[in-house]
Amino acid sequence: MLSEKLLKTLNQQITHELYAAHLYISMAAYCDSIDLDGCANFFLQQAEEEKFHAMKLFHYISDRDGKIVIKALDNPHKEYESVLAVFEAALEHEKLVTNKIYDLMDIANKEREYATISFLNWYVDEQVEEEASFKSLIQKLKIAVKNESMLHMLDQELGQRVFTPPNLDEE
Ligand SMILES: [Fe+2]
Numbered sequence: 001m002l003s004e005k006l007l008k009t010l011n012q013q014i015t016h017e018l019y020a021a022h023l024y025i026s027m028a029a030y031c032d033s034i035d036l037d038g039c040a041n042f043f044l045q046q047a048e049e050e051k052f053h054a055m056k057l058f059h060y061i062s063d064r065d066g067k068i069v070i071k072a073l074d075n076p077h078k079e080y081e082s083v084l085a086v087f088e089a090a091l092e093h094e095k096l097v098t099n100k101i102y103d104l105m106d107i108a109n110k111e112r113e114y115a116t117i118s119f120l121n122w123y124v125d126e127q128v129e130e131e132a133s134f135k136s137l138i139q140k141l142k143i144a145v146k147n148e149s150m151l152h153m154l155d156q157e158l159g160q161r162v163f164t165p166p167n168l169d170e171e
Contacts, residue, residue: 002066003111009104010061010116011069016100017054019073021047023093026076027086036083036151038159045163046090052165053126060119084141091134098127 002010028043061068080086101123108116137158144150 002061002064002113002116006104006107006111006113006116007061007066009107010057010066011071013100013104014054014057014061014068015071015073016097017050017057018070019076020093020097021050021054022073023076024050024090026078027080027090030080030086031083034083036155038155038157039083039086042158042161043086043090045161048163048165052163053123055165056122064115082145084138084145087134087138087141091131091138094127094130094134098131101127 024043024047028040028047031037031039031043058068078089080089101120105117105120105124107113108120140154141151144154
């Protein structure tokens, strides 16, 4: 049985992951408004991945016989100065999510909740990948924004991204 505190914080993490999806859809909308359709696709795919992160928590809470609580999301609307600013804001958001995962891990460790620690390890590894991928895209974009044909090429590359969620039942 999950403690009340751990259950509450796991449920809050569902909201954080869904908010991340919400934020990335708003970033996709900005990219769309400046005709970077590939970047828009990248953020829409990223939003799908965040939804998967949320649903993985949903299933875990259910498997542990906890009550799932879905809350309202904040308004993600924000004006961005450039496509580079969007990717930088996305990296900052991922760092925030990493801290939330660490907070959860602290609670699980304190409670010696080994099943939850094992479950959360997946998110710890995932956050390393998310931050690394945004960092490398920011590096590429910093060069590409100075050269229109490079920006076009990078946009096309990002247009290829497709997120296929692993089957949760098979895990
Ligand atoms: Fe996530």
